[in-house]
Amino acid sequence: MPGRSRRGAGGDKGGPTRKGDGGPASAPPAPAKNAAPLVLVVDDFPDNREMYVQYLSFAGYRVAEADDGEEALVKAAALLPDVVVMDLALPRLDGWEATRRLKQDPLTRAIPVIALTGHGLPEHVERAQQAGCDAFLTKPCTPLDLATEIRRVLEGSPKKTPRKGG
Numbered sequence: 471m472p473g474r475s476r477r478g479a480g481g482d483k484g485g486p487t488r489k490g491d492g493g494p495a496s497a498p499p500a501p502a503k504n505a506a507p508l509v510l511v512v513d514d515f516p517d518n519r520e521m522y523v524q525y526l527s528f529a530g531y532r533v534a535e536a537d538d539g540e541e542a543l544v545k546a547a548a549l550l551p552d553v554v555v556m557d558l559a560l561p562r563l564d565g566w567e568a569t570r571r572l573k574q575d576p577l578t579r580a581i582p583v584i585a586l587t588g589h590g591l592p593e594h595v596e597r598a599q600q601a602g603c604d605a606f607l608t609k610p611c612t613p614l615d616l617a618t619e620i621r622r623v624l625e626g627s628p629k630k631t632p633r634k635g636g
Contacts, residue, residue, distance in 0.1 A: 558594070584616075585606045
């Protein structure tokens with residue numbers, strides 16, 4: 471969005487970052503069979519996004535980012551990430567509804583969604599599951615815990631009970 475600045479390396483809201491060049495990809499290349507998984511990080515707080523984007527990039531993932539549910543829908547359809555990390559309390563379109571729409575769209579319905587939120591009450595977990603979230607972590611969540619959950623989801627391990635990150 472115009473007027474917003476990004477600090478540090480690790481991604482540009484315009485698209486995924488290729489590890490090593492520090493810049494945005496001009497167009498998402500067709501991933502090679504052994505390409506690193508692409509993670510779409512959706513969070514309205516720039517510092518949260520930056521922390522997760524930098525850590526996940528360092529851990530070898532390709533990363534794209536969005537700061538609200540509307541942008542998440544556009545990016546998910548354009549990039550077809552391997553997994554979406556979705557904050558639930560988002561402006562314009564919240565993460566519950568964005569997840570519901572992702573799961574209703576034939577193009578994006580198979581993409582796993584990990585809810586990462588400060589909303590950790592049992593009713594929030596149930597609401598996230600009803601929306602279609604495949605996993606649930608509460609904030610604060612360390613980047614290592616997030617990377618572990620992403621790996622678990624991508625490997626297709628059985629769902630665990632929702633847990634607090636960190």
